[in-house]
Structures are given as structure tokens and as C-alpha cells.
Amino acid sequence: MSWLKNAWYVAGFQNELDDAKVVARTFLGVPVVMMRHSDGRITALEDMCPHRLMPLSAGKRVGDELECAYHGMRFGVTGICTLAPGQTHIPTQACVRNYPLVQRHGLLWIWMGKPELAAPELVPDIRWNDHPAWTPSRGYHHVEASFQLSVDNLMDLGHESWVHLRTIGQDDEEVIPNYPVKVTVKGEGLLHAHREMPNIDAPPFFAMLLEHQGKINRWQTAVGLAPSICMTDFGVYPVGSSPDGAYRSHVLHLLTPETEKTTHYFWSVARNKRLGDEALTQAVCKAIEQTFDEDAVVLKIQQSQMEKFGGPVPRVALKVDEAPIRARRMLEALVKKESEDPNFVYRPQLMIDDTTPELAMV
Structure with a gap:
């Protein structure tokens, strides 16, 4: 590889x-x-x-x-x-x-x-894992699949409605692919896939965070930074309240290839609210472990299927594959540059700022 x-x-x-x-x-x-x-x-x-x-x-x-x-x-x-x-x-x-x-x-x-x-100075700026304005819940998963499949999974958040129904997914008519995603290349090696979900039922994880059982507004941006860092920037807030007070989290997916078929998955879920609430920190850890356990099962099966029947995937591309495919192409372009010039050094950019997104739902 x-x-x-x-x-x-x-x-x-x-x-x-x-x-x-x-x-x-x-x-x-x-x-x-x-x-x-x-x-x-x-x-x-x-x-x-x-x-x-x-x-x-x-x-x-x-x-x-x-x-x-x-x-x-x-x-x-x-x-x-x-x-x-x-x-x-x-x-x-x-x-x-x-x-x-x-x-x-x-x-x-x-x-x-x-x-x-x-x-x-080329270390990516992911300050949210260790910053006084954010509180992280951290953990690690060993994934029995290639890091590229893990990146695909994180840049395609449309799978949440089926893989993560017990935690962060939506059900029935509110399935995530029904909400259009806007994919934007922000620079060399940096990609954003933004989706807004207004006036939806709160999935279990977000209801816990907000301590709110009613309707919520939700945005999420899947951020891909070559070679193998992803971040899910999400914000949730009750319908009728201001997005300026949204519970916001930067979910850092820090993927490092172990072998061609296995991946180190370090993660940190940094939040901007209830910073000193240790019980919440542990509750987020528990919920995220369950969520990523669900991902790990699907990725292991997918890796096995590719080895058995041949890859790559997707064999048939859907709309939800736009961000994963573009992220792969960006990485392939960087690898090509390095192969042509062994002294080529990629300079990663800031993944996202901390301003509240301008939401169409507001």
C-alpha cells in the first residue's frame, strides 16, 4: 500500500x-x-x-x-x-x-x-484535545480494517441512520442521507462535507448531551485532513433557541495505519459545554465507545469482503460517496507528489475554526 x-x-x-x-x-x-x-x-x-x-x-x-x-x-x-x-x-x-x-x-x-x-511546526493543529476552552473524552480502538476504509466511513456520515441507530442516528423519514450534503475542497489535503438537519427528533446521544427530549436543530461537518485525520464538527440546540448557545463538539478521529489491513484509531471528543462535569465526560466516553464499536464491526466485515471478492469499494457509487471518493483522490495526489519528489512535504491546514456556522435553518 x-x-x-x-x-x-x-x-x-x-x-x-x-x-x-x-x-x-x-x-x-x-x-x-x-x-x-x-x-x-x-x-x-x-x-x-x-x-x-x-x-x-x-x-x-x-x-x-x-x-x-x-x-x-x-x-x-x-x-x-x-x-x-x-x-x-x-x-x-x-x-x-x-x-x-x-x-x-x-x-x-x-x-x-x-x-x-x-x-x-508541521504537526496538525488539533488544539481542542488539550485546550482550556474544551473538555475531551478520549479513547482508543484497534480496527481490523485498512485506514482508508476508516476514512471513508468517517467522511460518509450517512451510514449513521443504520449503523448507529441506538446512539447518534435518525430513524424513519429523518434518515441522514435525506438531508443534502455540501462537499467543499478547502485546500490541498483538506475537505469539508457539511450537512444541516433542522427540526428533528433528538437521537439518544444528543438528548443526553442537551438534557432535552424535544425537537432539535443539528449540523455536522465531516472534515478530512490528509493523510488520515478526520473530525466530525457537530452542533445541536433545541428548536426555538439560538445557535450561538449550541452544544458543540469536535470529534477527533486520529487514524494511523498499523498494517495494510489494520488501523490505530485514537479518538477525542472535545465539547464546549459543561466543561467540569466529570460524569458527563465518562458518559460521553461510554457512548462513543459503543458508537465506534458499531463502526468497527462494519469495517471488519467490509475488509473481509474485499479480501474475499476483491476491491476497491464502492463498486457502485452513491451520492453519500462524494466526500470519501474526493478525500481518496486528494490523498492519492499527495502520495504521487511524494513518489515523484522524495523531499516533498505536505503542510496541513487548520481543520476548522470555532465560529458558529452560518446555518440555512436559522
């Missing part, structure tokens, strides 16, 4: 490296082990001893070094071997590749491409 490599991908939540923890994950098909040095530095090393290919994560941490479980070789945060038991001379080839790893917005970001191009 062709991945965009000269880009920052989410590798985890920042606090995962606290308390001298060692975290092993695979990104873009490459096994990586991450840790924090006692002086605060963080590192991401290829999770493979250069001697006999034993995963370093299968060994143990000794101070600020990783010790291989096979022959006791040790490696520091830069990837250089510091100890080869039984000999004083350490071969110059005894080193492990070091991948750029930075902390930003409460997250760990890894760069799998050319390290000299890894500028920290």
Missing part, C-alpha cells in the same frame, strides 16, 4: 509514556518501541535488535536504556548500542533506527519518512 510517509501521525496519548513505561506499536508496517528518558526526552526506535531481530520490547528497560531479551545488548534513546555483553568492542552497525517523535496537543506524533524533513 502507498502511504504518505513525510507526515506526522498520531502514535499515542502523551501520558502513555509516563511512569517509565515502554509502549510498542506498529506504524505503517514498521514495529516501533517508544519510551521517555528520565530527563524528559522521548524516543521512538525500530522495535528490532540488529543482532538477531528480537523485538526490543520483549526485553526490559534498564534505567534509560532498552535491553534485548536474547543476548543483553542495550540501546539508548538515540538508538546507539551502549553494551554488548562479552566484548568491549561494539560494532558500528549495532544501532537501531530512531524515528522523530514529538509531543503536541496532549498527543505523541511520529514521523515515518525522511527524518531531516520532520519539522515540528
